[in-house]
Structures are given as C-alpha cells and as structure tokens.
Amino acid sequence: MNVILKTVNLSKYFPLNSNFLNFSKKFTKAVDNVSIEVFQGETLALVGESGSGKTTLARCVTGLEKPNSGKTYFHSKDISELDSTGQKSLRKKMQIIFQDPFSSLNPRMKISDIITEGLIEHKLIKKSDKSETAKKLLTSVGLDSKYCSRFPHEFSGGQRQRISIARAISLNPELIICDEPVSALDMSVRTQILNLMLDLKKNLNLSYLFISHDMSVVYNIADRAAIMYGGKILEIGNVEKIFDNPVHPYTSMLISAIPKPEPESKKIKIDANENYFIPDKGCKFFPRCKYCFDRCKTDEPELEDLYPNHSAACHRAGKFFKKT
C-alpha cells in the first residue's frame, strides 16, 4: 500500500510562562517525537483525551502550525520545503473538517459560495458554473439542492456538518483530516454523518485521518488507530486487534471507560485519582498507571512491534507480550 502521509519525529512545543521577551525555559510538549503513516485508502484514527496533542498533530501536518522539529511528507514530498505554488496544490489534496459546525462556516456567506470557494480560488470552475456545481455537491452529501442560496444559520448541526463535508470534498482531495467531526452532533444524526463519510470514502477513494476521543466511534469507522497521551503515541495498530487485545494500560482504560448500552452489565471501576501530571522523565502515563514500576519513572519506553501491525510503547508490554 502507498503511504499518502508520513510524519517523521514530529514535535511541537508551546512555551509556558513566557516573559516579555518571549523567552521561556519551560515548554509543554504538545506533540513529542511522533512518527505516523497514513496509507492510501485507509482511515487512521487518532484517539486520546483532551490535551493529548491529537489536534496539534493534525494542525502540524496540515501546515496550520509550524512544528519545532521533524518532517511531514505528503506522497514522499517534504511539505516544509514546498514553495507557495506547491503549498497551494497541496491544500487541494488535503482538506479538513472541523468539530464545531457552528463556528466553521462563515455566517455571512451563502451555502453555494461556501462550498465552491475553494474551486474558484484554484480556478477549477468558472464563476458561471458555480450554482450548478454547488447543487451537485449538495446532492452528493444528501442535502436538497434547493438549499444553495440559504445561509448557515438556517441549518441544524447535522446539516451544517454535511455542508462542511461538501466543502471538503469539492476539490477532490486525497486525504481529509477530520477533527472530531461528530462529537458536537446529536445521536440520531451522528451515525448518519459517519455512514456518509464511509460511503464517500469508498466512492471517492479517500483517506481519512480521523481524530476522536470516542472509542466506540473509532471502532466503527477506522481501519487503524493510534492512541495518544501527553503528545506521544502509546499504541498503534489495526483497530480490531487493539480492541481485542489492548496492550497499553491506557488503551485498556479508554476501552473500559466506554459506557455500555447494557443495563446491569459488569462495571469496571476507574481509579478516581485525578491528580495526575505529565512527567518530564520516564513514561508519560506512569502517574496514572497501576502497573507502574521503577523503570517506568526513569526510562521512556519506545514504540515496539509486538505483533504484525500492532505496536505499543510500554516496558511491561515488552516483558509480557513480546512475540516469541
């Protein structure tokens, strides 16, 4: 399979307590030495709690944020070395859908202008073809084509998210970065949008980098998942393998925290200690980990291949799960 997007040791630090000269000694490592690959035609999910760095990682690969170190390759081209024309053509191939459909659509623009803005900017259609193209795009995301001349405030959350999707697919991209696209939606609409995204992926041969904190959504939409915590990838691999056999204690914690729609099912209690921090040294997760031992506090574990297509960064995993 072709690698469509690849990051190599990508890091993004944000300064803490910076003084008036913007000089700071302390940093938050929002993304810390992350290397991931997205293959053509697959959905890679980035999972983690708020503050785990998943959105910052997405912003770095799209060029919205400049990483402190590391490289991002799109089709084996380094995106930081692109000139302005190169960047423009890159944006055509890489689109984003944001979490909040209420703030990601310009309230003063008509729907037809919103979804064709990119096409006109890239000179792919003439202005006279605008309404025709807009109608086609709306139909392809399951909206009535008569909505073209309406404004975003006239739509519900689910309909707005469909408009965001129409805008993202208008340029015929290869990769769509979806930043929590269904978290703000109601439950009856959530599965509609997920199904639409699955259909579009198949029909348009798209790849998704799907950011989510909801493990049950990830299980149903993604091919592979990367579990992030404190700016690091703790576990990455095939979704079914991760759910059947979670290796990292954090992954098992996330899976057991999913509320199950079965009353009277056995509940696993999660440790109520919330006084955790992200340590500078050692494994990022050790303050919350019940399996933590001395080595976890000093050495940071690296991602290790445990099974084919399944690796984890945990000292304990290497000891107990290593393939023999």
Next chain:
Amino acid sequence: MNDLKDKKLLEIKNLTIDFFTDDGKISAVEDVAFEINQGEIVGLAGESGCGKSVAALSVLRLIPQPAGKISGGEILFKNKDILKLSIDELRKIRGAEISMIFQEPMTSLSPLQKIGKQLIEGLKIHNPGINKKEADEIAKLWLNKVGIHNADKRMESFPFELSGGMRQRVMIAMAMLMKPSLLIADEPTTALDVTIQSQILDLILEMQAETGMSVLLITHDFPVIAEVCKKVIVMYAGKIVEISDVKNLFSNPLHPYTSGLIKSIPKINSKTRQKLYSIPGYVPSPSDYPVGCRFAPRCGSVMEICKQRQPRLISIDSNRKAACFLYEN
C-alpha cells in the same frame, strides 16, 4: 426522610412551557407528566431541542422570563406545588432541597471567587447562624467525599486552576453540601473525557447511595443512562414518547424512536463494524412540527393515523408507557 420511602418526591402533571419568539409562540415542552420517587435515579433522555433541559429547569422555576412561560400544569415537590410558591418559599427549596449541576463546569463557577467562598455561599444563606469556620469544615468534608484530596489547598484555588473533571467534582460537592432530597444533573459529563465521565458517574452513584436522595439525570447519551439510571423518560420534540424501566428499555424498546436510537449506538462488536444504523431525517424545528405524531416523518412503521392525530401516552404495563399508535387498541 424514611417515612417518604417509596413515596412520590416529585410529580409533574401536564406541564406545558411556551417561549415567545419572533416566529410566534413555540411550545418547548408540551403536556409532560412524570414522577420521581424517593431514592430513585431517573434519566431524562432526548436530543438537543427536545425540551429536556427546559423541563428540568422548570422544576426550580428557572425558565427565563419573560421570554418563556410555564403556561400549564403542576409541579408537586413533597406535595407542594412549586409553581404556586412565593419567591421566599422557593428560595428555601432552591439549593437546599433541590440542587442542580450543569453541563459546563467552567461557566457555572464564578471565575473571580475562590472555590471555598463559592462552596460555603449556599450554606451561609440557608443557615444564617453558621460561622465561617464551621462552614469551611463542612465544605472540606464534602470536597474530600467527592475525591478532592488536598481540600485545604483547593479551598483557596480559583476555578481556572482546576481541570474540567475537578471542577465538576466541586460542583457536585457544592450541590451536596445541603444534603438535597433531589439532585438535578443536566448533562453533567457531556463536556468531559470518557475516563473522567465514568469517574463522575460513579461519584454521583456513590453520593446517591450515601444520602438516599433522588437523582434526575438529563442526558442525550443512552449508554450513560444504561450505566446509571433505573427509570428512563424519553422525550422527542417537546413530548414524552416513552417511559420505561431501564432493563426493558434496552432489551425491548416500545417507541420506534427509542428503538432507532438504541440501534444507532455504535457497538464494539465485529459483526456490526462499518454498518451503522441511522434514523433518517432530522429533528423538526419547533416552528414547524408536523400535525400528527411528531416522529411520523422519520418513522419506519408510520401509519395513516400517525399523520392525522397525535398519540397519547398510554400505559403498556405497570411500569411502562409509550405514546405511539402501534400500542393503541
């Protein structure tokens, strides 16, 4: 408190709440009736705009006026009609007998006051004789009970110094200080991460077990209902569509809306992977509700009568009710 066991704590009868907007009068809640017994944990479920929060706010008469108005019905709390109480009598109930936790813990705490001061504010209002030292001791006791360990330090913290989960714990401590008989929790975990969500739900259950209070949990998340509640009320477009005990609701939902929602919960089961069920269509806006059953345009088992008349909420058996023509006659 013991003499109230198995007795009705809260009874809502034919409640209708109207809002006056530029588009005319909109009924956010129409003809809603349910009851909560002593010590019961009841879930009020529905999607945004279905009127669940408005119904809960009306229990404390917190509907914004003059935009909204409770135009009909009764809210009986310990056999007193809340709608007929004077403001002074109502203040004795608010925060003392009925407490509320809101969705967004950052906006429900004042950013300018220390946690300690906000915690004891209610205590001082409801017990004018209490001195600060006693009040502080009670506040610290409850901070400890909700799992905040260094209570002395936290009393001196400002809300921005706490994480979302910690803030929600402070809100719970604040709600529990007066040992209320009813706790209304409006989407208490929606803004939180999954791991924190399950801790907060556990905490609410623990607090309930300790004090024997009743809980009304408002949420749009069905799995959360399954974890916590005993009885569930499902609302759609301003009306109750189903009331059921939690076990039957999940194993054998009556209303097509409820069964659609339960089917659309993403499951961790390789057979269902990548084939999610979804209810077609959208929630109607209150200004153009259909004439008949409000779910009819999205319903898979719609009949001719559904488009003409509204179904009544009828009893199916001793603890289940549904508003659907499938069950009439």
